[in-house]
Amino acid sequence: DIQMTQSPSSLSASVGDRVTITCRASQSISTYLNWYQQKPGKAPKVLIYAASSLQSGVPSRFSGSGSVTDFTLSISSLQPEDFATYYCQQSYGIPWTFGQGTKVEIK
Amino acid sequence: QVQLQESGPGLVKPSETLSLTCTVSGGSVSSSSHYWSWIRQPPGKGLEWIAYIYYSGGTKYNPSLESRVTISLDTSKNQFSLKLTSVTAADTAVYYCARVGLGGSYYEHFDYWGQGTLVSVSS
Numbered sequence: 001d002i003q004m005t006q007s008p009s010s011l012s013a014s015v016g017d018r019v020t021i022t023c024r025a026s027q028s029i030s031t032y033l034n035w036y037q038q039k040p041g042k043a044p045k046v047l048i049y050a051a052s053s054l055q056s057g058v059p060s061r062f063s064g065s066g067s068v069t070d071f072t073l074s075i076s077s078l079q080p081e082d083f084a085t086y087y088c089q090q091s092y093g094i095p096w097t098f099g100q101g102t103k104v105e106i107k
Numbered sequence: 108q109v110q111l112q113e114s115g116p117g118l119v120k121p122s123e124t125l126s127l128t129c130t131v132s133g134g135s136v137s138s139s140s141h142y143w144s145w146i147r148q149p150p151g152k153g154l155e156w157i158a159y160i161y162y163s164g165g166t167k168y169n170p171s172l173e174s175r176v177t178i179s180l181d182t183s184k185n186q187f188s189l190k191l192t193s194v195t196a197a198d199t200a201v202y203y204c205a206r207v208g209l210g211g212s213y214y215e216h217f218d219y220w221g222q223g224t225l226v227s228v229s230s
Contacts, residue, residue: 032214032215036154044203046216049208049210049214049216050211050212050216091216095168095171096156097156
């Protein structure tokens with residue numbers, strides 16, 4: 001299985017901050033990398049697919065980059081509604097696997 | 108707007124079979140442009156992909172669950188289903204159904220999700 005490792009596991013930030021979350025794959029996955037946001041009690045929501053493609057309807061303050069094994073999700077100016085847990089997920093190889101999640105909390 | 112809704116028992120006894128159905132509205136499970144999938148999340152933990160199925164009935168399973176899982180499609184009802192046999196407490200989780208969107212070059216991603224249903228395994 002392809003292991004996905006996110007860092008940090010949690011972070012505290014203020015509204016307006018720039019936030020960066022990283023995801024590393026245990027082997028090359030090209031750009032078959034997706035990012036999801038999950039709020040408590042809700043289903044995840046896709047933000048970014050194919051490493052850098054913004055899902056329709058997602059605010060432009062979210063962006064993704066990277067390829068091969070190293071990927072980044074950035075939030076340019078954190079908004080109150082962005083406090084949530086973020087997951088990366090690879091769709092390069094079966095089984096599809098997720099990172100362990102990064103919880104973004106209010107400072 | 109595509110909507111997915113999970114249904115099924117919220118409590119299953121150990122060693123029995125967990126059965127869930129996902130009803131799709133606003134889209135067709137017969138579409139060749141999408142797959143249909145199940146994902147689960149144990150309470151307080153991360154996400155685990157279980158399986159997907161596409162319009163032709165072809166399937167892919169997570170090898171860690173493959174011996175116990177069956178995913179199927181009912182095009183007449185616009186539904187797809189999950190069966191997980193010989194359940195234990197470790198199978199207690201919120202189970203989500205989701206649509207798999209195919210970006211260019213088959214960049215598969217979960218683009219629509221059901222709200223999730225908690226299934227507890229307990230006697």
